[in-house]
Amino acid sequence: MATNRSGTAQRPNGAPQTKVCQFKLVLLGESAVGKSSLVLRFVKGQFHEYQESTIGAAFLTQTVCLDDTTVKFEIWDTAGQERYHSLAPMYYRGAQAAIVVYDITNQDTFGRAKNWVKELQRQASPSIVIALAGNKSDLAAKRMVEFEEAQAYADENGLLFMETSAKTAMNVNDIFLAIANKLPKSESAGGAAAGGRRLADGDAPRSSSCCK
Amino acid sequence: MAASSEDQILEGFLCPICKADLKSASQLTSHFESLHQEEQDVLKSLKEIFGKAKKIILNDDTDLKETFDKALKFNSQDQEYYCEEQSVGVSRSSTDYFRAVRSARLERYATETNKLLIRLDKLVCNMPTDQNLRKQHEQIIVPWLDGTLVKLCPNCAKTFNITRRKHHCRLCGSLLCHDCSVFLDLNVARSIVDPSVSNTSTEPDQENLEKNGLRLCEHCYNLIELRKQVQESRNAKTVLVTAYEQMRSLMEQARPAVAMYEKMCQSLFDGETTYHLGDVNAMRGKIGKLAEGIDLLSKQIVNFSAEPGTRQARLQTAIRQAAALYIKEDLLSLRKLPTEAQIEEVRRQRYERAERQIQLERRRMEAEVARQPPAEPPEPPEPRAPAAGDDDNNPLLEQMNIIRGYIKEARRELKFEEVAILETNLKELKKEYQLLKLSKS
Numbered sequence: 241m242a243t244n245r246s247g248t249a250q251r252p253n254g255a256p257q258t259k260v261c262q263f264k265l266v267l268l269g270e271s272a273v274g275k276s277s278l279v280l281r282f283v284k285g286q287f288h289e290y291q292e293s294t295i296g297a298a299f300l301t302q303t304v305c306l307d308d309t310t311v312k313f314e315i316w317d318t319a320g321q322e323r324y325h326s327l328a329p330m331y332y333r334g335a336q337a338a339i340v341v342y343d344i345t346n347q348d349t350f351g352r353a354k355n356w357v358k359e360l361q362r363q364a365s366p367s368i369v370i371a372l373a374g375n376k377s378d379l380a381a382k383r384m385v386e387f388e389e390a391q392a393y394a395d396e397n398g399l400l401f402m403e404t405s406a407k408t409a410m411n412v413n414d415i416f417l418a419i420a421n422k423l424p425k426s427e428s429a430g431g432a433a434a435g436g437r438r439l440a441d442g443d444a445p446r447s448s449s450c451c452k
Numbered sequence: 453m454a455a456s457s458e459d460q461i462l463e464g465f466l467c468p469i470c471k472a473d474l475k476s477a478s479q480l481t482s483h484f485e486s487l488h489q490e491e492q493d494v495l496k497s498l499k500e501i502f503g504k505a506k507k508i509i510l511n512d513d514t515d516l517k518e519t520f521d522k523a524l525k526f527n528s529q530d531q532e533y534y535c536e537e538q539s540v541g542v543s544r545s546s547t548d549y550f551r552a553v554r555s556a557r558l559e560r561y562a563t564e565t566n567k568l569l570i571r572l573d574k575l576v577c578n579m580p581t582d583q584n585l586r587k588q589h590e591q592i593i594v595p596w597l598d599g600t601l602v603k604l605c606p607n608c609a610k611t612f613n614i615t616r617r618k619h620h621c622r623l624c625g626s627l628l629c630h631d632c633s634v635f636l637d638l639n640v641a642r643s644i645v646d647p648s649v650s651n652t653s654t655e656p657d658q659e660n661l662e663k664n665g666l667r668l669c670e671h672c673y674n675l676i677e678l679r680k681q682v683q684e685s686r687n688a689k690t691v692l693v694t695a696y697e698q699m700r701s702l703m704e705q706a707r708p709a710v711a712m713y714e715k716m717c718q719s720l721f722d723g724e725t726t727y728h729l730g731d732v733n734a735m736r737g738k739i740g741k742l743a744e745g746i747d748l749l750s751k752q753i754v755n756f757s758a759e760p761g762t763r764q765a766r767l768q769t770a771i772r773q774a775a776a777l778y779i780k781e782d783l784l785s786l787r788k789l790p791t792e793a794q795i796e797e798v799r800r801q802r803y804e805r806a807e808r809q810i811q812l813e814r815r816r817m818e819a820e821v822a823r824q825p826p827a828e829p830p831e832p833p834e835p836r837a838p839a840a841g842d843d844d845n846n847p848l849l850e851q852m853n854i855i856r857g858y859i860k861e862a863r864r865e866l867k868f869e870e871v872a873i874l875e876t877n878l879k880e881l882k883k884e885y886q887l888l889k890l891s892k893s
Binding site for chain 2: 295297298299301314323324326327
């Protein structure tokens with residue numbers, strides 16, 4: 241009797257009270273704006289002054305805890321170089337969240353970021369949560385993109401917006417947390433995620449049929 | 453000196469014979485011995501009285517202890533005397549009275565200790581390093597007693613002079629001499645007011661302690677020390693608790709591992725190629741190791757000495773039983789793995805099913821195309837696809853290799869959830885690459 245009682249009491253105690261949600265997140269943006277640095281800062285808390293340029297797409301995971309949910313990010317850090325752009329659609333398809341990064345000291349990267357946002361709005365899942373990150377905010381002295389300008393653009397397009405710095409870690413965790421907060425975390429979130437992926441699989445043959 | 457009038461109360465070291473005020477005990481004794489020698493028996497009793505009073509004042513422990521011991525012995529003899537059966541007579545419970553007295557005392561000590569702690573907190577935070585500034589800082593927080601009229605150390609009753617200087621307790625501000633001072637190390641003080649600061653410093657040498665530590669009177673020091681001990685005993689983890697926490701953490705690890713194993717197993721039975729048989733075996737091994745660890749720790753816990761029948765003994769047995777039950781029900785009842793042959797069979801069936809499905813789809817598509825005029829399909833998201841001709845340089849191939857590397861790494865670290873994600877991606881990449889080739893050819 242005693243055995244049974246303690247045995248059954250064990251499980252409700254030990255059972256995790258929080259639900260776990262897994263989300264696919266993709267980073268997009270011009271090369272050398274700091275996508276990999278942002279991820280490295282978020283996942284490992286590190287910063288490398290001379291971060292090598294990414295080849296293809298890098299894959300990392302990180303878990304964050306919200307009040308009652310554990311959010312597991314499956315992060316795809318895409319290469320910014322032009323020749324890898326053909327890979328990007330594979331990664332933003334079926335993603336629940338995207339961070340579009342630009343460099344606040346470079347106006348061109350902001351223009352490129354706008355293009356990425358447009359492409360996401362057209363091609364990605366309609367429910368995708370998009371965040372705009374103005375990186376390198378530690379170099380505010382050399383600023384070329386005004387905060388207000390970017391904020392206005394983000395408001396217009398319903399994007400989350402923050403100026404970040406992978407170097408000083410400013411707003412890095414915050415932007416990921418803001419995304420985690422905005423993502424739907426119903427019990428079916430995991431299923432929806434899988435659904436999203438399956439939908440993406442369905443997309444592929446359709447595009448193939450047109451290519452033929 | 454003549455005796456004074458009746459209504460005046462004399463005070464001091466008075467000679468019992470001539471009522472002269474002799475200022476100090478030693479002077480009185482010598483006066484008595486020289487002038488009133490004839491009254492020897494009175495002198496003897498006087499000496500005794502002084503001796504006792506002195507002992508009490510000086511807290512002479514050894515003597516007091518002797519007295520106590522004597523008293524106790526006397527008591528035990530008493531007990532022997534009364535050992536015959538005796539009925540309980542009229543009794544009265546004094547518990548309430550005792551409680552009232554005790555709570556008042558506890559209250560007093562608690563408030564006093566808290567007051568001292570607040571002062572200690574103020575003292576140690578922002579304490580200036582410069583000696584003079586530090587003195588000022590200390591006096592702002594605890595006003596020091598004015599010592600101009602104090603001639604003797606209130607603790608040991610020795611006179612203050614040029615070699616025995618007046619000092620102040622930093623917590624209550626009272627006067628004391630150096631010999632009666634106790635010093636509290638600053639790091640220890642910090643760890644008392646802020647338990648999150650761990651006191652890792654080694655025992656400081658006496659000289660350093662007297663230079664940098666806080667000078668306290670014995671009373672304040674004891675109160676602070678008592679609080680520190682309570683704090684430590686509250687935070688200290690017993691070996692049992694540590695072992696239990698280790699066991700729990702292993703259980704926490706085991707839960708997702710089992711879930712993952714089930715998923716991988718199911719995937720194998722379904723004929724999917726995401727995981728290899730080796731992977732699932734490795735996972736099984738990992739779970740086995742965890743079970744072993746839990747078993748070992750729970751055995752350790754049950755073997756800790758405890759009085760049989762006490763709550764602790766019951767708790768220890770319960771932990772062991774729960775762990776054993778958990779291992780038996782959750783960890784050892786894992787599904788058996790399919791054999792290679794079974795997997796082959798399932799995969800073949802699946803492949804055939806897929807083939808049939810594809811055939812069906814293709815026929816349906818053809819029929820649809822024949823029915824509908826060719827419409828402009830939506831722009832595919834791969835407009836920037838580079839030429840697939842230069843195979844060595846294709847980013848898709850490059851990426852496939854990257855992903856293969858990731859998969860190998862994740863497999864090595866037994867992160868099978870990641871393996872699944874990456875395998876899915878690899879499949880997508882392969883499909884994409886084939887489509888690209890088809891479209892170019």
